Amino acid sequence: MTEEIIIAGFGGQGVLSMGKILAYSGIMHDQEVSWMPSYGPEMRGGTANVTVILSDDRISSPYLKVFDTAIILNQQSMDKFEKSVKPGGVLLYEPNGISQHPTRTDIHIYQIEGNKIATEMGNKKIFNMVIMGAFLKIKPIVELENVIEGLKKSLPERYHHLIPLNEEAITKGMNNVKTYLKEKQVL
Amino acid sequence: MTEEIIIAGFGGQGVLSMGKILAYSGIMHDQEVSWMPSYGPEMRGGTANVTVILSDDRISSPYLKVFDTAIILNQQSMDKFEKSVKPGGVLLYEPNGISQHPTRTDIHIYQIEGNKIATEMGNKKIFNMVIMGAFLKIKPIVELENVIEGLKKSLPERYHHLIPLNEEAITKGMNNVKTYLKEKQVL
Amino acid sequence: MSELKLMKGNEALAEAAIRAGVDAYFGYPITPQSEVIEYLMTERPEQRTGMVVLQAESEIAAINMVYGAASTGKKVMTSSSSPGISLKLEGISYLAGAELPAVIVNVVRGGPGLGTIQPSQADYFQSVKGGGHGDYKLYVLAPASVQEMSDFVENAFDIAFKYRAPVLILSDGLIGQMMEKVNLKGQQKRLTDEEVIKRHDSWAVTGKTNRERNIITSLDLQSEKMEARVRRLMKKYEQMEKEDLRYEEFQTEDAEYLFVAYGSSARIAQKAVQLARAKGIKAGLLRPITLFPYPKKVLFDLADQVKGILSVELNAGQMVEDVRLSVEHKVPVEHFGRTGGIIHTPEEVLEALEQKIIN
Amino acid sequence: MSELKLMKGNEALAEAAIRAGVDAYFGYPITPQSEVIEYLMTERPEQRTGMVVLQAESEIAAINMVYGAASTGKKVMTSSSSPGISLKLEGISYLAGAELPAVIVNVVRGGPGLGTIQPSQADYFQSVKGGGHGDYKLYVLAPASVQEMSDFVENAFDIAFKYRAPVLILSDGLIGQMMEKVNLKGQQKRLTDEEVIKRHDSWAVTGKTNRERNIITSLDLQSEKMEARVRRLMKKYEQMEKEDLRYEEFQTEDAEYLFVAYGSSARIAQKAVQLARAKGIKAGLLRPITLFPYPKKVLFDLADQVKGILSVELNAGQMVEDVRLSVEHKVPVEHFGRTGGIIHTPEEVLEALEQKIIN
Amino acid sequence: MAKVKGAIVVDTEACKGCEVCIPVCPEDVISMTSKVNRKGYHYAFMHNPEACTGCTNCAIVCPDRAISVYRVKVTA
Amino acid sequence: MAKVKGAIVVDTEACKGCEVCIPVCPEDVISMTSKVNRKGYHYAFMHNPEACTGCTNCAIVCPDRAISVYRVKVTA
Amino acid sequence: MNVLDIIKPENQVFCKSKLMTDATLSYCPGCGHGTAHNLTMEVVDEMGISENTIGVAPVGCSVLAYDFMNIDITQAAHGRAPAVATAIARTWPEKYVFTYQGDGDLAAIGTAETIHACNRGENIVIIFVNNGIYGMTGGQMAPTTLEGMRSSTSPYGREIKSMGSPLKMTELVANLPGVYYVTRQSVHTHKHARKAKKAIKKAFENTRLKKGLSFVEIVSNCNSGWKMTPNESNIWMEENMFPYFPLGDIKVNGILK
Amino acid sequence: MNVLDIIKPENQVFCKSKLMTDATLSYCPGCGHGTAHNLTMEVVDEMGISENTIGVAPVGCSVLAYDFMNIDITQAAHGRAPAVATAIARTWPEKYVFTYQGDGDLAAIGTAETIHACNRGENIVIIFVNNGIYGMTGGQMAPTTLEGMRSSTSPYGREIKSMGSPLKMTELVANLPGVYYVTRQSVHTHKHARKAKKAIKKAFENTRLKKGLSFVEIVSNCNSGWKMTPNESNIWMEENMFPYFPLGDIKVNGILK
Numbered sequence A, B: 001m002t003e004e005i006i007i008a009g010f011g012g013q014g015v016l017s018m019g020k021i022l023a024y025s026g027i028m029h030d031q032e033v034s035w036m037p038s039y040g041p042e043m044r045g046g047t048a049n050v051t052v053i054l055s056d057d058r059i060s061s062p063y064l065k066v067f068d069t070a071i072i073l074n075q076q077s078m079d080k081f082e083k084s085v086k087p088g089g090v091l092l093y094e095p096n097g098i099s100q101h102p103t104r105t106d107i108h109i110y111q112i113e114g115n116k117i118a119t120e121m122g123n124k125k126i127f128n129m130v131i132m133g134a135f136l137k138i139k140p141i142v143e144l145e146n147v148i149e150g151l152k153k154s155l156p157e158r159y160h161h162l163i164p165l166n167e168e169a170i171t172k173g174m175n176n177v178k179t180y181l182k183e184k185q186v187l
Numbered sequence C, D: 001m002s003e004l005k006l007m008k009g010n011e012a013l014a015e016a017a018i019r020a021g022v023d024a025y026f027g028y029p030i031t032p033q034s035e036v037i038e039y040l041m042t043e044r045p046e047q048r049t050g051m052v053v054l055q056a057e058s059e060i061a062a063i064n065m066v067y068g069a070a071s072t073g074k075k076v077m078t079s080s081s082s083p084g085i086s087l088k089l090e091g092i093s094y095l096a097g098a099e100l101p102a103v104i105v106n107v108v109r110g111g112p113g114l115g116t117i118q119p120s121q122a123d124y125f126q127s128v129k130g131g132g133h134g135d136y137k138l139y140v141l142a143p144a145s146v147q148e149m150s151d152f153v154e155n156a157f158d159i160a161f162k163y164r165a166p167v168l169i170l171s172d173g174l175i176g177q178m179m180e181k182v183n184l185k186g187q188q189k190r191l192t193d194e195e196v197i198k199r200h201d202s203w204a205v206t207g208k209t210n211r212e213r214n215i216i217t218s219l220d221l222q223s224e225k226m227e228a229r230v231r232r233l234m235k236k237y238e239q240m241e242k243e244d245l246r247y248e249e250f251q252t253e254d255a256e257y258l259f260v261a262y263g264s265s266a267r268i269a270q271k272a273v274q275l276a277r278a279k280g281i282k283a284g285l286l287r288p289i290t291l292f293p294y295p296k297k298v299l300f301d302l303a304d305q306v307k308g309i310l311s312v313e314l315n316a317g318q319m320v321e322d323v324r325l326s327v328e329h330k331v332p333v334e335h336f337g338r339t340g341g342i343i344h345t346p347e348e349v350l351e352a353l354e355q356k357i358i359n
Numbered sequence E, F: 001m002a003k004v005k006g007a008i009v010v011d012t013e014a015c016k017g018c019e020v021c022i023p024v025c026p027e028d029v030i031s032m033t034s035k036v037n038r039k040g041y042h043y044a045f046m047h048n049p050e051a052c053t054g055c056t057n058c059a060i061v062c063p064d065r066a067i068s069v070y071r072v073k074v075t076a
Numbered sequence G, H: 001m002n003v004l005d006i007i008k009p010e011n012q013v014f015c016k017s018k019l020m021t022d023a024t025l026s027y028c029p030g031c032g033h034g035t036a037h038n039l040t041m042e043v044v045d046e047m048g049i050s051e052n053t054i055g056v057a058p059v060g061c062s063v064l065a066y067d068f069m070n071i072d073i074t075q076a077a078h079g080r081a082p083a084v085a086t087a088i089a090r091t092w093p094e095k096y097v098f099t100y101q102g103d104g105d106l107a108a109i110g111t112a113e114t115i116h117a118c119n120r121g122e123n124i125v126i127i128f129v130n131n132g133i134y135g136m137t138g139g140q141m142a143p144t145t146l147e148g149m150r151s152s153t154s155p156y157g158r159e160i161k162s163m164g165s166p167l168k169m170t171e172l173v174a175n176l177p178g179v180y181y182v183t184r185q186s187v188h189t190h191k192h193a194r195k196a197k198k199a200i201k202k203a204f205e206n207t208r209l210k211k212g213l214s215f216v217e218i219v220s221n222c223n224s225g226w227k228m229t230p231n232e233s234n235i236w237m238e239e240n241m242f243p244y245f246p247l248g249d250i251k252v253n254g255i256l257k
């Protein structure tokens, strides 16, 4: 099994750490993993994305041009990465701020209102875990308990009390992901 | 004709400019010339020497290990260069400060008391021209008038009034050079 | 006692430095390797092992700090990326000339000039031929994984002290920035001052006791002495070629075509080997792990077996010269490379083999 | 109107710069090339032609001053010697990356490190392979006489502006310090500011008038753009190889053995040819005048005629790699060199030929 | 007495929602939208347009020069 | 009354004839030889040895530490 | 009166300078670099000297200044802008040459170039944006980082003993005779921005009069590196940066205040 | 009393320190470098710290210091001694680490390293021999060359307008909080030499007490570069250098005078 994922949004959305938790979860499954970030020139607010690969085999390039899954968190990333999903692949996105919704018909498209849910939960920082939940619902490639393990590994000790909240966010994400259907969408 | 000369003494004796005047004189004779200096680490008082080559042919290396003529102006240079004179070559030296006089028997050895003469003439700066005169007496490879031309070329305009004094020094040098004879000296 | 972690290459290198008992790190931030000093500063190695970490005012200050600590026999390192390494070249030449052990890390980005911050291998020439001035070479290790970013730190210091010579770890933005699993070695004890003095008393500048004074210099005003120094260096390099060459072969036993690639390129080329084999092309890969010494003899011998060789690099054609020099023109040798921070895909690499070598 | 003088190589170069209408010189003293700036300061070129001469606070400042003036389309140069050139390498890589015309002079001394102040050719690799970081090359001219120190200044600027690329004059302490006859060219007019603007308005940074703004940069954050930049550079280098290769042959017509040597080594090797011929050995000499581009084809062809080739260098073996790459292993190629500032004698060179090649 | 009335126009795509224009407005004119622009930023708008005097305070501190200011004299 | 008498010894090969010891000697003890040493330098000597008090002024300014100083108390 | 009646071309009293391009600034939201860029270009525009102005932007967040300022610009190596500007000013004495540098650039790697260009009294303007941190590379400690201030390379706060004191480069160069005008400004409020603009104008005027070097420090936020919102960062800056880097003129007309 | 009666081992009151080797100094006759070397070694000797002293000598006439000082020495690249010394002092905090630098070295190419080692307050001694010229390379202008002074690169005299003012690096670094002791001395007469020795001793004492950086400038002649006899050069120095570089303490115990 190999799963090649891009998570793309802008700085401050927790894109990189979501990728890291995913990668750690892969390790818990004894998989080979790689995590490769890419930033724009701005430190904050600019585009930020990360490519995560989980695989049973040795990974060659941690940097990819096409993906099994694209998780897209702003319009700029949509412009850039919608076309990079492999036919039959998955595009999961956060609709807030998206003015041009995806139009491809050869891939599976899902929405998750991460901002709204995180705001409702009263902590904007768990936004990325809501997204994570949505993703895991669509592609249960790692088990929840391993994600929690991954969280523990990647969060500094002093934030471990937040793990239950994160777990809740993941569950919310799992429960709220929706298929996005345009007319004429097949597959 | 090729004449390969080393002039060796210490900084401040006018070693380099004597070499330069010699080289200029060679140019006046339409020869190929080269002038290659070598310094010690001290700026003043340290050893300083210059290799001058005058030749009818293209000159390859301006830096040499053996010489037709060595002009030696202090003991350190004697220690270093006595052995570098080609058999049958010329060693001309200033005896003041020389504690170990040359011992080779396969070369021609001359003395010139440049310091004394220059002091007598009331200008220590013409020391090197006295030496030059001595050399030209031994090896008239360039004509006096060309040396004067060389002087003009290498002295800044504002010193040209000193040219007659320099000429006089050269003549003194020519007249006062002596063969240095050790017992058993042959050739 | 080893430990499994998910880390960036840069972080793994930094952690390995602490665990290898390195005495000091001096550096200046530059993308894509600033994590090295950031990690070190966060880890408080002065508390963990007594290791000194200092952010210098520039790359030049950093390399000269390395020179200073190295001249006292301490285990010391610096890291930077391409433009910063260029600035260090005078200092690196000094380290080589003064025969000092030290480890320098270059996490290469695309050049020339300010270039890009994306990965590149365009500093190959600089690393293995003349970067700085004069007759010297660096022992160059090229990691291809986060694990090797970690492992090579200790290897590099072993070589640096074996030869009293600077060692370069030539990484790139890909290996430096990516996270992978890494098995960290246990903590090694840092030498005490007394141990350092005891071990290096024959040469290190630690204060003149009952011995002749020690001098660290790269200066010889007398040509004869300088020539002797250069000869001494050349002897070391010959010995490195004999004793400390490292490389890795992948499916070369029956290979008819050979990729030669190092570092991140080797990862891609290895995948290209698989793609080729899937297509029925018997490809193999030689990965030089040391770029100097270079696996000349291995290549020379492989050239008797294969029909052609493709040097795969993230540059406009540099290592290919060493491949050619090794192969002595027995079979065609070509270069394939992307530049400017673009990482070639395994498919591109295979296509290049087919076009440039097979057809 | 030319003029015959006795001058040091360094002085001849400086005088030629004034006469070539160079706009500015920025430098920092270092033996054996300090005469360049000393001569310029003494000559008051600001009065003779309006040329700016400034002693910078360091080699790094000097090369970045060159970068500044070059970015405005001015004719600008700097000079230094080995350790100083190492310090300039970041700047040189920037010049190449930003595609700026400029002339850099290296009067090489023995390295590595502080080394000696005696002549050397140990910066060959640095000059023709990667000195600085990234994929770039310098057009490299190697003078072998004081006359060429003078002549190559104008040649270098012609190339620099033809390609908008930095050009290196690779001299050494022998050529720089020796005096020889030199025929100086007449004074060329320095361009007025208006002429500079007119000539270079398509790229030079001189103030935005009724055109798009001009930008000088070597940065491309996007890999695709950076790759295009690298490709553009590589195109230039190919064109240089086609159009601006320079070399000199000496008694090669009937040669059975060939010396390859540049700069001061070529003078010695030429004498060695004479000594060889006197002994009945048909030797010849190929002198590359440009070290990049390198006379590959010429060597490749000569290799069909000769029985063996000796690369004669004042270093531990650098250019010999380019000789080997050119000859494609058709005949044996060996290296002979002295280091540390020792100049080989013609006799030694001949002996090396006899021992390494003939026997 | 002549009174001054102003208005601002925010370039919604240029605005990065940094909010530094808010505290410098003496009339408390500016607020952030809840919508986001293409880049994902909430952007500035006149939530209290009547109060604007066109003083340009907001515009001169806007790092992205996303604000243009207009002003007219109206006779009261 | 106890009087102090001094003397200096010049290392003639180390001396470079710079003469900086001359003006600092309060007793005008030092002068230069007319002979030169192996390097070609005239070197310092006590031309007025009686006057030396062994004050070490000359020695401390001698860049080449070519001067050693000796001193004894003599009862007058 | 309706808003739309006000928004008419003839009523426009403020808009982006035409010397700024249409490109979106690459700066983080609320970063003072944007304001400083705009003020600089507004000055050049108002003085009508854009045809004779040459900018030098070294590496730092403002490395892409050439994408934003609609004038001729040379991008320089990290720290070397004063040397680059020196050469341009020397070979084009009638031009207005300015550098736009960060604090890491000017006060760390570029220390020598800064001190010596100042000491030579080059006829240039140095605009020095001091945000107490290396913004571009991700918030490492700069020479100007305050005591106790956290950054990615001083994660437990800058410690004077091991890392030295925050360097007041501006006061240092003010001591050099070649420096004619030295001032410290900020751009985070309208009042400060207007004053800063005046200072920048004065600096360019000095170039016109060939008075030598003018040095304009702008204390600015790096909200991203400081890990605060822009408005928080501006308040923090007033409370923490200004006491150590006090605003105001330090040297005027060649005379220290 | 006969001279020979005085010259007896038991009467010796002054001789060359055993921390100076037998090698002939490579300095020109009358050069202050020699005196400064000897004084430094005499201090180290008298303090009994030679086993714990490490010298750093960069490039300049004193590059060969390791041939003369009989202690452990690292020869450093031109201008970089403060960085080299920083690392030694940091990794060997109990040692006495000093640099011995010329003015070209310390105030031109090494400006950044000097300022930053000073600013960090490294626990080292900097001995700064200011002879207003680049001695070693043949007498080129240094940052410290006086106005109107001739050198091989200011053959018509230093011109402030194009070459800048002579740089008072010592006063500059005295402003930095990390610097504990700053003094300017000379060694050309016995009085000055004795005072200079005391200053050097104080500096090394500061290292012992871990007080931070001590900076001892020694204004010295370069008779060769100035083209004068040694005694002429010393007089010229008093008349011309001292007014611009006045002797005396500038900062003592961390307090500016």
Ligand SMILES: Cc1ncc(C[n+]2csc(CCOP(=O)(O)OP(=O)(O)O)c2C)c(N)n1
Binding pocket: C028, C029, C030, C031, C059, C083, C084, C087, G059, G060, G061, G062, G078, G101, G102, G103, G104, G105, G106, G129, G131, G133, G134, G135, G136, G137, G142, G222
């Ligand atoms: C030679 C070199 N070293 C390091 C870098 C990496 N680098 C780029 S910008 C920068 C510092 C930026 O800080 P500052 O100058 O304060 O500008 P800011 O981004 O804060 O405005 C560094 C270290 C580089 N580009 N070149």
Ligand SMILES: Cc1ncc(C[n+]2csc(CCOP(=O)(O)OP(=O)(O)O)c2C)c(N)n1
Binding pocket: D028, D029, D030, D031, D059, D083, D084, D087, H059, H060, H061, H062, H078, H101, H102, H103, H104, H105, H106, H129, H131, H133, H134, H135, H136, H137, H142, H222
């Ligand atoms: C990188 C580099 N640049 C230049 C030089 C040449 N150089 C050697 S010493 C020196 C200046 C010496 O002057 P100073 O530091 O004042 O020492 P002094 O000889 O006057 O005592 C220079 C420029 C060098 N060795 N290395």
Ligand code: SF4
Binding pocket: E006, E007, E008, E024, E025, E026, E027, E028, E029, E030, E051, E052, E053, E054, E055, E056, E057, E058, E059, E069
């Ligand atoms: S122009 Fe003045 S009043 Fe109007 S919104 Fe801006 S700051 Fe407020």
Ligand code: SF4
Binding pocket: E010, E014, E015, E016, E017, E018, E019, E020, E021, E022, E043, E044, E061, E062, E063, E064, E065, E066, E067, G030
């Ligand atoms: S200051 Fe500018 S960018 Fe920031 S919120 Fe206001 S309008 Fe938007």
Ligand code: SF4
Binding pocket: F006, F007, F008, F024, F025, F026, F027, F028, F029, F030, F051, F052, F053, F054, F055, F056, F057, F058, F059, F069
């Ligand atoms: S010891 Fe004193 S009195 Fe004696 S020679 Fe020296 S300076 Fe003169």
Ligand code: SF4
Binding pocket: F010, F014, F015, F016, F017, F018, F019, F020, F021, F022, F043, F044, F061, F062, F063, F064, F065, F066, F067, H030
């Ligand atoms: S000071 Fe020393 S070297 Fe100079 S003359 Fe006197 S004894 Fe000789």
Ligand code: SF4
Binding pocket: A042, A043, A044, G026, G027, G028, G030, G031, G032, G033, G061, G131, G135, G136, G221, G222, G223, G224, G225
């Ligand atoms: S990182 Fe800091 S300085 Fe850079 S753009 Fe962002 S806020 Fe501004």
Ligand code: SF4
Binding pocket: B042, B043, B044, H026, H027, H028, H030, H031, H032, H033, H061, H131, H135, H136, H221, H222, H223, H224, H225
């Ligand atoms: S050149 Fe000057 S500084 Fe150097 S040894 Fe001679 S007098 Fe001293």
Ligand SMILES: [Mg+2]
Binding pocket: G102, G103, G104, G129, G130, G131, G132, G133, G134, G135, G142
């Ligand atoms: Mg900053």
Ligand SMILES: [Mg+2]
Binding pocket: H102, H103, H104, H129, H130, H131, H132, H133, H134, H135, H142
């Ligand atoms: Mg000096």
